[in-house]
Amino acid sequence: MLCRKLDPLCTIRAVYAQLLIHFELHKTAGKTDLTLFVSLSAHRVILAAGGDYFRALLCGGLRECEQEVVRIQGIAAWVLWSLLDFIYSGQLKLGWQNVWDLTEAALQFQLQGALTLCLNFLQEHLDNTSCLDVLSLAETYGLQQLGLVAENFVLAHFQRISEGEKFKDLSCHLLEHLIEKDTLSAESEVRLGSFPALLQRIRFPLMTPQEEPGLGLFCETPTPTFTFHIVIVNDNFERREPNHCLWFVRRFLRGEGLIRTVEWELLAQLPDPSRLRHCVCVLNNVLYVLGGRKYYGKLDILKSCLPDMASPRDYFAAVCWGGKVFVLGGNHDDMNCLDSVEYYTPEDNTWRLAHPLDTPICGHAAAVLDGEIYVSGGCDSSLRCLPCLWHYDPTQGCTSRSPMTGGDGRAGHVMLTTKNRLVVAGGLQPTWIGFSDQLRCEAYDPLSDSWTALPLLPRPHLSPAATLLDGQLYVMGGSSADSARDTAWVHRYDPWENSWEKLGMMPRPFADLAACTLQLSLGPFPHQC
Template sequence: MSREQMREKQRDKEKVMSVRDRMAQFQSSASKSANPGEKRKVGRRSSNDATPTLSNKKEGRTFGSVASASQPPPSKAITPPVVPSRDSKLHTYEVPSYCDSLFTELCRLRRDGLLVDCNLHLPDNSYKVHRLVLTAVSQTAEVWLRSGQRGLNEVNLSELEGGDLVTPSGLQALLDFAYYGEMGLAYASGNGLEEVLQVCRCLGAERLAQVCRTGTPAHADREKEKSLQMFRNLWERHVGCDVTLQAESGELFPAHRVVLAAGGDYFRALLCGGLRESGEEVVCLRGVAAWVLQDLLRFVYSGRLRLGWSNVWDLAEAAVQFQLQGALSLCLSFLQEDMDCETCLDTLALAEAYGLDELGRAAEDYTLAHFQSVSEGEKFRDLPCPLLQRLLERDSLCTDSELKVFNAVICWVEEDQGQRLPYLPRLLQKVRFPLMSPAELKEVKDCNLLTRSRELRTVLETVNNLLQGEQRQVECKPRSANQVLVLVGGDSVDEDFARREPNQCLWFAKRFLRGPGLIRTVEWKPLAQLPEPPRFRHCVCVLNNKLYILGGRKYYGALDILKSTLRFDPVQCVWECLPDMTCPRDYFAAVCVRGKVFVLGGNLDDRTCLDSVEYYTPEDNTWRLAQPLDTPLCGHAAAVMDGKIFVSGGCDSRLRCLSSLWLYDPSTGCSKLAPMATGAGRAGHVMLVLGGRLVVAGGLQPLWVGFGDQLQCEAYDPDQNSWTLLSLLPRPHLSPAATSLDGQLYVLGGSSADTACDTPWVHRYDPRQGCWDKLGAMPRPYADLAACTLQLPISLRG
């Protein structure tokens, strides 16, 4: 970077506004685009305002891992910070590695010959050093500095008492101690040790002399901390300060150039880059309050910062401006760890203003996780429309019901109806009306704002269609943050181990718990009871957060196979009987795609496999036939990826286990794809979409005699039309349940073909780790069960 560019950069820095002014300015401009003419309410405060308390914090707290941050030019903000209603107590935070980082930079400055202000001469050598660094270990140098003597840039050691006996190696050991906190092993004994002691006597280096006398190697970190403490003592007494920083209001703060340059990139460029300020004794820092400058200087000399909600915004802004990474990391960690519903939007505003991506993600995640509480606060009403729209479209938005989302949008519009009403249709496109119950839809229908324009009347028409059961759209994805894993049906051995009995309970996983060591458990909670009859070997689908339970068996006879279907509304906890399928099915597959429920193949009567496919349309409550499969199948699996239905494996009517993979189209039927790579076939397995691939797991495989458990998992890449192997399942899972949640695959229960024993375990596959984890057991060792994910009200999740 040229000098002229550096000067231009500095002039730009001098023009920087405070974080509140910048954020308020953007909020004003954002409101003009989203809400033209709106006058914003900006909660600005001075440094003397009431300040917040830190709950459960202690003095001297250390952030073990600090957040990373970059400092791009300030960009758009969202809202200006307001005063949280808390106490004014501040607490001290520190960067544990700060001292080491500072001395690393001091070594770099010396290596580059920057700000070195003392030449130590021996007869045949000279050593350039920073006088302040030397002073931290030399009492003689400290006397020079305290006396304010000038002209000591050139020091001839031979003129000092005992200086004629100082050797280059002895002096080098002293300088290593000053900059690195230790001396090399070459000086630890014999002549080397005596040379070190001689330079210690000459320059009054008592700390190093003590190390030599005890024979114990110096503890580098401890010695550098002592030197930093010396810097701090000299700074507090204004000893040796060679530059003065002037705050916006005119207050002056003396400091040491070399410490400032080592403390941050901004000061290094300012003082070492050939700018005008590098030669001036007083440097004016515009846009910085005196107290902010004082706090940051204290950080530069200690690595510690006192933080609370009263000062964190200004300090974070100044840390960005002066590129003080350590101070900024403390501010970001404070904001992230102490975030709550009052401050998350302010924190998000700061992150947006300065491109602090990690903090922005944390603030947005917190806002989404606590959306109901945040949306009830006053700050929510000041959100710019683009940000509100971004929050509404997130799957991870957590809410008790979608009606809460609708009401939040309406409240935001009513804050300034005249300016915001034109943006209501765009926002309502992000509200997931199909997830609402009829009672909630009726409440939406009663909203007067929906009659104010043609576009809003279209929304009202959609609501009416949903109320009349005339849904004409693709399935509506539930909010993933509200989803839980649900077990449906199955059978197990009774408590007396006398016989098998079907299960009528729906369970959901309330929490996944980690105990001591590798012990993990799942806390299960009953959700509902299946209406008669009980079911196993059935299928489930979820469409618009409604659970469809299809076919299966009620008991173990050939005539006990079911063709009935049920629908369960988890919000209302209401069951509904739907029309029967055209024929009974168990060991079949079912998927939801394009707003329809498809069932494919299956076992008809324990002798006949089916190739028929039929689909249910909720709009007219009717089942219809589609194109059949290429071959009759049972024990196969199906999944939907990118709107396409894939079918894998299974057994045909002659009990041959297949390794085939088909792409199924309801209009044209099946087309073959690359077969599975493992074994001679697979049946009784599961297949789910994970990370853009189809993952198959569990089931059985044909052996020379009979069948055996299949533990090998594999994944299909549709772009390459090929399979790759994944980690082995830790335990057998034949005819298990499976579902995906938060980008991870869950396989639950089933049995073992080898031992005929039921499997109680829940295993989870994380594609990022590439391995399976055992999470615990189900309420009972269920086999032939089904699972899904449902969005439950917060009141049910507990």
């Protein structure tokens, strides 16, 4: 275990923070004034000066500003202790046993100094055993400099690394990226013949006649029927151009430490028009793509489906109930929200109006629990963020239930049903200066009409995609209200373990997307015999 120390900061901001800390400690005679959930004591002003996350948490107008005990969940006690020790001393004890957790925590709590020490350790201790994990970590978190160092190491030692066990866990996407590099050092061009998508990267003119028979190791076998997540995305996130891509998850891969990878595959192209801020529903294993918008003008909001809906809408909610597809509320023209509810009947291919909601809203969520429709949160036409929960009946309208307790409201979130409860996650919340990311999650029990706090989301997910598989909640993509950046993260909530797990990333950062779980029967694909 090595002890790393951060060089003293020499900025005006750091000097000011140190003066503030000295004044506050003198005023309190060294007594701590804050207790964290894992029973670790600290000085509020030192934490606030230590990083942007704690500054926003303790000085940004949230309820934690006035609390003496602050709950920081979803992080191991030893990790939090190490970060507190770093904030006070500038020192961090690092080894291969703890560097993965500390790197992720430093990113989560925006402790740039601790992150720098972790990245330096990873770069300085690269070897044939660790380099693939480091490369995957850099790829997952977008750590460009670390990724460049790890990639160059892998390329220089590719032959030896490819003979190790960890090489089998490398994602197809990353593998393809590596073998197309001219600087790759290998004894021959027969490298990865068992991956058909990579065959086009092999330099066939460089192969010897003795190597060519190695390509005969493939056979065609049908794949069984699987259940996959289907994700509909606006593909060009840099130019904010929606497109027609339909992706599915082939599998989830687990590496050493924190390394997780999602293997994505392009399934199909959606028909015109391309769209975002839409909804999807699956009824009788048929995927319905509803509403949304084709671009960012107020005239670009869509009402297209099979027959058109009565009203164009985006930022709305959709559920399947009673053999029908329901769409509820939404944004109408970037100035006014809708309270209207429509439902589609597949038998006669017709939309009809149902009882309206109590108030026009957009950015809300809806789900079905025990045969009943529930609607949560959202914003009204005055951009007020609501904490409300309603039970909705298509013939009688809304009945208020106990409001959500995590913050003063929630919008741009997801709500799904698992273990006979409604789980809400992600989105944004109102603050005294506007809106901020909502990391609190909670579950609603209809029998007791009450909410229970769940572990915090590890990362912001504003307007993400979400779906259920085997009772677990998957949250994908979206953006951050605090940074205004799209995200590629995929997280999974396990209601039995009551914990969130990072699964990896989407092909790119995406926001304003939708997801569902669909039963697919895929055609034959090349398989190694």
